[in-house]
Amino acid sequence: MTRRKASSLKHFQSYFYMILLLLPAALQARGLPEFTDLIEERSPAVVKINTIEKARSRRSAPQRQDIPEIFRHLFEQRQRQQPQRQARSMGSGFIISEDGYLLTNNHVIDGADEISVSLLDHREFEAEVIGVDERSDLALLKIEASDLPFLSFGDSDELKVGQWVLAIGSPFGLDFTASQGIVSAIGRSIPTENNENYVPFIQTDVAINPGNSGGPLFNLAGEVIGINSQIFTRSGGSNGLSFAIPSTVAQEVVRQLREKGRVDRGWLGVAIQDVDSDLAASLGMSKPVGALISQIDPKGPAAESGLRAGDVITKFNGYDINTSGDLPHAVGRTQPGNQVDAKVMREGKEITLEVTVGSLGGENDQVAGTRANMGGRLGVEVEEVGDRLRRAWNLDGGVIIKRVRPDSPASKAGLRPGMVIVQMGFKAVKDVEGFHSIMSELPAKELLPIRFFVNGRPVFRSFSLPE
Structure with a gap:
């Protein structure tokens, strides 16, 4: 190898190694992030x-009927003392x-x-x-x-x-x-x-x-x-x-x-499905997009706004509806009561309807409120009493306790899951909404009566709410 070729190779190697050293910085400069x-x-x-x-593995125990009434309170006391x-x-x-x-x-x-x-x-x-x-x-x-x-x-x-x-x-x-x-x-x-x-x-x-x-x-x-x-x-x-x-x-x-x-959330009152190529052709559409209404609630906001089964919604409140899954996203993000435009393919023609969006209330309407009370004044989570239990215990109202927060006023009053509250203070509890309404009005730091049912047996206790 000549001296000139050796010198050229040496320069090439030096240049190559320099590129390798600078490569990370160059890549970072191209947009790779630093976190x-x-x-x-x-x-x-x-x-x-x-x-x-x-754990509440003993939740069903209070429903036993084979314990004589005179000994029932001893059984309940022992159950409360069982380690959880x-x-x-x-x-x-x-x-x-x-x-x-x-x-x-x-x-x-x-x-x-x-x-x-x-x-x-x-x-x-x-x-x-x-x-x-x-x-x-x-x-x-x-x-x-x-x-x-x-x-x-x-x-x-x-x-x-x-x-x-x-x-x-x-x-x-x-x-x-x-x-x-x-x-x-x-x-x-x-x-x-x-x-x-x-x-x-x-x-x-x-x-x-x-x-x-x-x-x-x-x-x-x-x-x-x-x-x-x-x-x-x-x-x-x-x-x-x-x-x-x-x-x-x-x-x-x-x-x-x-x-x-x-x-x-916003609510329309429709059942929907995707549009495939064959459906698109049969409906006079150039491509398979949108949400096809397969069924409609006759009393829902969609029916009241003029939507029909067979309509294909392709745009709702400014959101493109490419698949049926896009429609619940768009409707759910729309404020209930708002009037919005919906682009619809109907019998091969595109029309625009003004739709008034209905309201899909909070799940069970009491879930969020009852969970707030788990950390709130009484410290219980409640739900509606089922018809079967109402008949069995001869109740005309009340709410059943689902959970009790430890060291809460409810816990100190002896309340446990499965009991049914029918009275707080001097007011009857008819349902979950009434329970929350009464709770919001009760005074703090006063002894108040509470009436509930345990295994079909009515019991009165007292409790006091914090500030």
Whole structure:
């Protein structure tokens, strides 16, 4: 090899090694993100949530009929003294205001008797449930603290597939773990067990595992654009498909829970299905899009607005309806009572109808309110009394106790799950709505009578409510 060729090769090698050294910086300059500042600044507002649910394996015991009345109180006393097993679970959440409001998934705290919140600085607080929304799987909690770090919401409607996102949470109990990825799809429809579909999920490839539920999903600006909620898995761990509740949905849920303790959604009163190629051709459509109305509630808002079975809704309140799953998302986000435009294909022609959206009330209408009371004045969760129990115990009203918070006024008065409250103070309790109405009017720090049924037997006790 000549001296000139050797010199050229040496220069080439030096140039090649320089490129290798500069490659990471060059890639970063092309847009690969750096997450260290975001994690350091936002982690203090992310929380770990621990819950305890006391087992109630003996719930059916008070219904025994073979115990003589004279000994029944001894049996009940012994039952109260039985130690309760505890089921523990964990999840994540994040603070949304400096005075202690925080957000998590409903499934993280569902059924919990005790909820504790741990911060990055090792402070721990007991949390009160302000309200829940099972349809979106969100729960609003409150801790008694001030000047807390908190997170701000971004606009999830601006998300695009391919954008970088970051999650912080406590997978498998490993506190304040960060994982990153990209948005892999938006507007995913995942029906619930009740076949409801009101959340257009954000799909990502961020590593989400058990314990991440309820934690924040950030954009590169450090804004919360999603609440991590579900994973697709065959093993119980991350398979690269995770789903987050969009921030636009979460913000509306938070607003309604703070204002009225429940979430009302838009409602049309229709059954819908997808449009395939053959249906599109038979309906005079150029391509298979929209939500085909297969059935309509004759007393619902859709019928009153002139919609018919066989109509295909292709646009609703400004939202494009490409598949049937898009329609519940659009309707649910519309304020009940609003009049909006719906573009419809009918008999091969496109028409526009003005639709007045009805109201789909908060689930069971009492769920959010009763959960608020779990951390509220009396400390019980109640529900309507079934017809069978009404007949068996000869009741003309009342509410059945579903859960009792430990060390609450209800617990101190001897109330337990399965009992039916029929009177508080001097007013009869007819139903769940009446229960909450009476509760809101009762004075604090006064001994008040309460009447309830235990195994069909009426009992009077006294209780006192805190301020």
